[in-house]
Amino acid sequence: MSEVPTRAWTRPYDWAEVVIGVVAALSPLWLNTDKMTMWTMVVLGALIAIDGLVSLATPGAVYSEGVQIVLGALLFIAPWVMSYTQFNGASWTSWVAGALTIIAGAAAMPQASAAHRMAGQH
Template sequence: MKEKVHPQDFVALIAGAYAILSPIWTTTESRATTTMIVLGAITVALAIVELVRPDMLPAEGGTALMGVLFIVSPWVMGFADTTPMAWTAWIVGAVTLAVGALDLQTTRTHRAAASH
């Protein structure tokens, strides 16, 4: 049974793409650039999986996890003092975490309704 594509999957795709491209216009340094590109690419990949196969539950949890990783990355990777890129990571992380959690909840609600 193929479930319906959720609009929040497109938001995660856009957030990941923004993270990948953000070093072009944001003041950055090498660790921040690498971190944003890697986390952004993984987020884009998860969003694409979710758009192609909306019934794959681990992808939704992965999107929310990517949001958490974006949020903690400035401290973990040591670029919290690069304020523009740190704020980019925090904002992209908050958006990704929110849509990942919403997608996970929506999918679980649909599955619970379908099983009754």
């Protein structure tokens, strides 16, 4: 079994979450959107990036991976819920970034759980 990164700022899935969140938050700069679409993407993207930073700073915080999955799901369904499917670029960015956030959160869950267990042994 591979070693579980338990040190802060070392987990690749959390870095991926930060990058995905930043891209989603900044994407209205180069995508065609309206005001509501822009704010939806900025807020959800920023929350995803912030959650990634929290996960990086506290590698044993398993709840953060669950939050990441929920935020990814919210970003994924946002084009339908917030009615911006007419903006193809924004919709596809939401769907892809949301799916990647869910995947990264699910993939990081075992590492976070192991780091949480190891932190409890110290």
